[in-house]
Amino acid sequence: xxxxxxxxxxxxxxxxxxxxxxxxxxxxxxxxxxxxxxxxxxxxxxxxxxxxxxxxxxxxxxxxxxxxxxxxxxxxxxxxxxxxxxxxxxxxxxxxxxxxxxxxxxxxxxxxxxxxxxxxxxxxxxxxxxxxxxxxxxxxxxxxxxxxxxxxxxxxxxxxxxxxxxxxxxxxxxxxxxxx
Amino acid sequence: xxxxxxxxxxxxxxxxxxxxxxxxxxxxxxxxxxxxxxxxxxxxxxxxxxxxxxxxxxxxxxxxxxxxxxxxxxxxxxxxxxxxxxxxxxxxxxxxxxxxxxxxxxxxxxxxxxxxxxxxxxxxxxxxxxxxxxxxxxxxxxxxxxxxxxxxxxxxxxxxxxxxxxxxxxxxxxxxxxxxxxxxxxxxxxxxxxxxxxxxxxxxxxxxxxxxxxxxxxxxxxxxxxxxxxxxxxxxxxxxxxxxxxxxxxxxxxxxxxxxxxxxxxxxxxxxxxxxxxxxxxxxxxxxxxxxxxxxxxxxxxxxxxxxxxxxxxxxxxxxxxxxxxxxxxxxxxxxxxxxxxxxxxxxxxxxx
Numbered sequence: 001x002x003x004x005x006x007x008x009x010x011x012x013x014x015x016x017x018x019x020x021x022x023x024x025x026x027x028x029x030x031x032x033x034x035x036x037x038x039x040x041x042x043x044x045x046x047x048x049x050x051x052x053x054x055x056x057x058x059x060x061x062x063x064x065x066x067x068x069x070x071x072x073x074x075x076x077x078x079x080x081x082x083x084x085x086x087x088x089x090x091x092x093x094x095x096x097x098x099x100x101x102x103x104x105x106x107x108x109x110x111x112x113x114x115x116x117x118x119x120x121x122x123x124x125x126x127x128x129x130x131x132x133x134x135x136x137x138x139x140x141x142x143x144x145x146x147x148x149x150x151x152x153x154x155x156x157x158x159x160x161x162x163x164x165x166x167x168x169x170x171x172x173x174x175x176x177x178x179x180x
Numbered sequence: 181x182x183x184x185x186x187x188x189x190x191x192x193x194x195x196x197x198x199x200x201x202x203x204x205x206x207x208x209x210x211x212x213x214x215x216x217x218x219x220x221x222x223x224x225x226x227x228x229x230x231x232x233x234x235x236x237x238x239x240x241x242x243x244x245x246x247x248x249x250x251x252x253x254x255x256x257x258x259x260x261x262x263x264x265x266x267x268x269x270x271x272x273x274x275x276x277x278x279x280x281x282x283x284x285x286x287x288x289x290x291x292x293x294x295x296x297x298x299x300x301x302x303x304x305x306x307x308x309x310x311x312x313x314x315x316x317x318x319x320x321x322x323x324x325x326x327x328x329x330x331x332x333x334x335x336x337x338x339x340x341x342x343x344x345x346x347x348x349x350x351x352x353x354x355x356x357x358x359x360x361x362x363x364x365x366x367x368x369x370x371x372x373x374x375x376x377x378x379x380x381x382x383x384x385x386x387x388x389x390x391x392x393x394x395x396x397x398x399x400x401x402x403x404x405x406x407x408x409x410x411x412x413x414x415x416x417x418x419x420x421x422x423x424x425x426x427x428x429x430x431x432x433x434x435x436x437x438x439x440x441x442x443x444x445x446x447x448x449x450x451x452x453x454x455x456x457x458x459x460x461x462x463x464x465x466x467x468x469x470x471x472x473x474x475x476x477x478x479x480x481x482x483x484x485x486x487x488x489x490x491x492x493x494x495x496x497x498x499x500x501x502x503x504x505x506x507x508x509x510x511x512x513x514x515x516x517x518x519x520x521x522x523x524x525x526x527x528x529x530x531x532x533x
Contacts, residue, residue, distance in 0.1 A: 022356060026184055030358065036354060062433060062514065063432065064357070065511055067515065
């Protein structure tokens with residue numbers, strides 16, 4: 001099972017990053033949970049979600065809450081608070097545009113800096129940095145094939161009536177895959 | 181069947197619709213509002229009726245009225261909204277009107293907060309309104325259980341002619357999980373619903389079926405339900421030194437903690453009630469007769485289910501102390517539950533019963 005936290009400010013799309021992966025996992029027949037936490041404001045304020053994805057169809061998921069994460073995607077500095085919910089040696093993926101490089105990380109952590117907004121800007125989809133992050137995680141853990149992930153994300157947006165951004169979001173997802 | 185990611189509050193009402201629910205009346209309140217929002221378009225789509233009533237009291241009475249006319253009626257609420265519905269629940273129970281109440285529990289007394297909790301355990305399992313009545317109370321711990329229980333709810337409600345409560349939690353309502361959604365089913369014919377002829381209805385039902393002594397028949401119904409509706413998930417009871425008991429999300433989390441403790445060599449077992457009324461007393465008959473203690477894990481402030489744990493232990497002659505971990509708002513983590521169990525086993529906790 002993989003436990004992954006996406007955290008940031010409201011508006012950075014972190015809830016959706018997790019949602020896209022959990023949706024794709026369910027479509028692949030896996031067991032998946034998505035647990036959100038956010039304040040009453042739509043923009044600003046802390047927001048996070050933790051997703052748990054089974055390794056195969058038979059593995060069940062016990063606790064759905066944040067507790068022993070394999071990976072934290074931190075879109076801003078306050079998100080680093082959630083390192084306390086990560087296991088030893090966890091991967092901490094930081095948004096290079098918002099997290100200071102000189103932050104004191106735990107010694108055992110595997111820390112990577114990625115400029116998610118810049119990558120998204122390059123494909124003319126700055127708002128799609130959350131999709132870049134989701135794609136990065138999918139590739140890092142080799143969760144699904146590129147085609148299945150893209151197809152699932154497009155279906156996800158279609159169901160929400162937002163299919164007209166599928167081309168831009170596909171570009172963001174491909175850009176995310178290429179980072180790994 | 182295909183698995184799909186569903187949000188708790190939406191999955192539960194979609195399953196309700198597929199189980200035959202064709203009437204909803206309610207008033208929005210966080211964290212249950214998505215259920216109402218979803219049904220506002222979904223019920224008209226399948227030929228059902230959706231009403232956002234002027235308040236909770238009106239909505240529970242609409243649900244009662246619809247049920248008397250044979251509808252498979254539902255209302256949903258949280259926290260103080262549930263308190264307002266208690267008078268209606270009491271009336272429905274006295275008149276054997278079967279409908280379903282979805283309580284997406286939020287933590288706290290008074291206004292409470294929007295946090296998750298299990299602080300409505302007493303209210304739902306001990307009646308809640310005035311008088312002496314019981315509702316069948318489902319306690320789902322996963323999205324699949326939430327769906328399966330909502331799908332079955334009216335079958336059970338109509339079989340016994342009682343109100344059925346689905347005791348959800350804020351986290352369960354707000355989280356998403358992969359789930360298999362069942363197909364639509366056709367409800368059984370009801371012979372008691374009002375049909376305009378003046379010959380049917382709950383009044384006639386009471387006279388004909390109850391033989392004039394409604395209280396006695398209701399009592400017999402409750403005894404039958406207690407016998408027939410014993411449901412739980414268990415693990416490692418036969419040789420357990422200590423047995424953890426928890427329902428809903430804390431129960432699911434505790435089950436993971438108990439497995440972890442077993443791996444570390446502790447002889448710990450688990451009972452997770454799938455219904456909290458009737459309480460699964462029969463599960464306790466399977467517990468090691470020499471058990472050293474029961475541990476109730478719950479998201480209440482001062483302990484509620486722990487009293488039923490103690491009563492079930494007494495009834496099955498498991499004469500062991502009963503301990504309580506009352507987490508308050510939210511849900512405990514796996515490590516929190518495991519640590520508390522270790523602390524009980526080390527003799528560092530004082531029993532409640």
